[in-house]
Amino acid sequence: MNLTLYVWRQKSSKDPGRLVQYEAKDISSDMSFLEMLDVVNEGLIVKGEEPIAFDSDCREGICGMCGQVVNGVPHGPRKKTTLCQLHMRHFKDNDTLYIEPFRAKAFPVIKDLIVDRGAFDKIIQSGGYISVHTGGVPDGNTLLIPKHDADIAMDAAECIGCGACVAACPNGSAMLFTAAKVSHLAMLPQGKIEAARRVCAMTEEMLAQGFGNCSNHYECEAVCPKGIKVKFIAKLNREFIKAQMTGS
């Protein structure tokens, strides 16, 4: 298949950047989206041009490294699919694709399609962990967790921190990401101890990093490659209210 691509090219964070047209020729429908870009890049290298810079790592949909906005949708048109797992068979011959980086003030573009998602690390550092005392390994089954709670915690823990929620949010908000982390830990006995402090610290850091506020548009849920639900944002709000009520 042949495609027309409009790819965002930006030399550095200081460069204003622009969309550049490329032709992707003889693309196999079995290729992943990133493999298609690899082919385009090989052509550019042969021509002596700078290849398109983009992020990728595992290419198995589990690391959260890849992510571009394809025709206005982060990770492309297929639901619950990372860009590396999106195959070209989901596009049509002669399609025109606009490929842009994730856009938000908190995610500055480093080069072309690569953005700095370090702001997510800062949010995690502010409270997305549990403090444990080192010592002997606890005996199995000393800390029982109801199946229902474990299931919800695991659903939240599915977040791979790719940043698609921020890219899709009209407000550039990181609420779904923060909510997934807060909910995941608050559901489990080890995480409950610091839940109040965590939710306050992480939402505060979210603002400090320049993310917007949640307007309940739910665009984040629609594009999340791991299907994280906005019910976790409601849970974050509950956790926050609880923390304020108890004066923690």
Add this chain to the structure above:
Amino acid sequence: MLFPTSAVGKKIMMAITGQVLALFILFHIAGNSTIFFHALNAYVTALYKLPLFVWGGRLVLLLAFVFHIWYGTVLKLENHAAKPEPYAKTRYLQATFAGRNQIWTGVMVGVFLVYHLLQFTFQVTNPAVAADTHPDALGRPDIFTMVVQSFRQIGIAGVYVVSLAALGLHLLHGIQSSFQTWGMNNEQTLPVVEKTGNVVSVLLFVWYCAIPIAIIAGILK
């Protein structure tokens, strides 16, 4: 960080003030519906015999308005700053027209409210039918005639219908959004809250529009 300046705190301030205003919207149309039974003057006269309720209510509403507008503006500015560059191609999957234009429908409702208060509360836009200076046969302020005479003018009725449409759109996003902000949602309740919010918003729009339309159509005279 203090509650009213935190990310969630600001949203909760929006939700609580919005819900107070939405409750007033329900109360207001319930009371105004006495017009269909030609009992508007009696209702208003009875209402004004409860000055504590009227002035207490006005104070609560004023505070709710001030905080709703203040936090709405602060949130909009912060959100705008957080997304400085638009995409060359934008596609919304779940965000609604109402949700994306919440600030603008809010501005429309705010401007309309000023006109509405000048017209029916302060009665300065058309002194010829001002109820306070034109009592009915029983000596009560003739609100009924003031309302009917005003809405007979198609321009005024049109302004009301357009403004009520803005209010309806504002509620369409606002009602469901406020419950989510309170954290009163899970996977099962979210679609129910969304649908209920939509139905209530549409019903309120139709209910409110019924008054100017009934007057224009000559049903109420």
